[in-house]
Amino acid sequence: xxxxxxxxxxxxxxxxxxxxxxxxxxxxxxxxxxxxxxxxxxxxxxxxxxxxxxxxxxxxxxxxxxxxxxxxxxxxxxxxxxxxxxxxxxxxxxxxxxxxxxxxxxxxxxxxxxxxxxxxxxxxxxxxxxxxxxxxxxxxxxxxxxxxxxxxxxxxxxxxxxxxxxxxxxxxxxxxxxxxxxxxxxxxxxxxxxxxxxxxxxxxxxxxxxxxxxxxxxxxxxxxxxxxxxxxxxxxxxxxxxxxxxxxxxxxxxxxxxxxxxxxxxxxxxxxxxxxxxxxxxxxxxxxxxxxxxxxxxxxxxxxxxxxxxxxxxx
Numbered sequence: 001x002x003x004x005x006x007x008x009x010x011x012x013x014x015x016x017x018x019x020x021x022x023x024x025x026x027x028x029x030x031x032x033x034x035x036x037x038x039x040x041x042x043x044x045x046x047x048x049x050x051x052x053x054x055x056x057x058x059x060x061x062x063x064x065x066x067x068x069x070x071x072x073x074x075x076x077x078x079x080x081x082x083x084x085x086x087x088x089x090x091x092x093x094x095x096x097x098x099x100x101x102x103x104x105x106x107x108x109x110x111x112x113x114x115x116x117x118x119x120x121x122x123x124x125x126x127x128x129x130x131x132x133x134x135x136x137x138x139x140x141x142x143x144x145x146x147x148x149x150x151x152x153x154x155x156x157x158x159x160x161x162x163x164x165x166x167x168x169x170x171x172x173x174x175x176x177x178x179x180x181x182x183x184x185x186x187x188x189x190x191x192x193x194x195x196x197x198x199x200x201x202x203x204x205x206x207x208x209x210x211x212x213x214x215x216x217x218x219x220x221x222x223x224x225x226x227x228x229x230x231x232x233x234x235x236x237x238x239x240x241x242x243x244x245x246x247x248x249x250x251x252x253x254x255x256x257x258x259x260x261x262x263x264x265x266x267x268x269x270x271x272x273x274x275x276x277x278x279x280x281x282x283x284x285x286x287x288x289x290x291x292x293x294x295x296x297x298x299x300x301x302x303x304x305x306x307x308x309x310x311x312x313x314x315x
Contacts, residue, residue, distance in 0.1 A: 007152055008191035013183040022227035025268040039298040042262040044080040045280045049288050060091045064098035071295045083280040089130040096134035107137040114218035116141040127165040139172040144179050156196035163197050172213040177229045178221040190214055190236035194248055210281040213249035224254025234272040253286025259297040
């Protein structure tokens with residue numbers, strides 16, 4: 001029990017079956033019109049990300065310009081903006097100003113990213129600072145040390161405390177699946193995170209669709225996003241929706257670099273969760289290089305040639 005509520009039931013995962021099912025999504029034939037639609041949709045789902053120690057004000061401003069207008073070539077309908085720009089808390093204010101008037105959200109990593117190895121009050125202060133600076137979304141990391149030590153109630157309590165600190169900002173819960181070792185652990189961590197975040201707090205607030213995401217990785221640990229891991233997490237989201245009627249979002253992050261791979265992920269979402277999740281409101285890609293490959297492939301489909309040096313806007 002965690003503060004009076006029950007831990008989720010463990011659901012064993014067949015790793016061979018998960019791999020075979022994930023592989024099956026890479027074999028779907030996507031025709032020209034559907035491919036163009038998929039490329040545009042995938043671009044609109046990208047969280048353009050910079051999470052380096054050398055990040056600067058000008059780098060973030062450039063990334064925001066890229067987020068609003070990903071390409072310099074003209075297309076009808078126009079190339080969509082990406083979903084969000086993801087930065088460290090100290091650069092949230094810069095991104096918020098640069099993105100003013102656009103549809104692009106500001107996401108901020110917090111809670112002692114990427115390790116999470118900080119006292120809870122420090123991690124909560126990290127969240128509150130980012131929200132006060134204008135973050136629309138918070139990407140938190142769970143305390144993997146607590147999880148792997150079997151201290152599940154503490155992990156759930158921390159997620160609830162961080163969800164409360166987010167206020168109106170949406171929450172993405174990073175499991176860091178590369179450190180969880182097995183698909184059984186990924187499934188249990190997914191169920192645990194969803195249950196903790198969706199639990200109705202004392203003020204009676206009920207989560208809306210897309211207010212909570214689960215996310216594979218920080219991008220700092222290998223392996224990051226993989227299709228079997230993402231499939232297991234999507235199945236946890238599907239089962240949560242059947243229980244609660246609330247649509248939890250999904251964000252694979254780290255290692256997704258090609259348009260071809262992104263389309264495979266969209267097929268998996270379609271066939272596991274259905275078309276309602278094929279929206280930036282419920283599905284994102286955490287990426288720094290994916291956007292330009294999506295644009296290159298989109299231009300090839302439309303014009304029959306790859307993008308030149310002047311066709312893609314600079315970050």
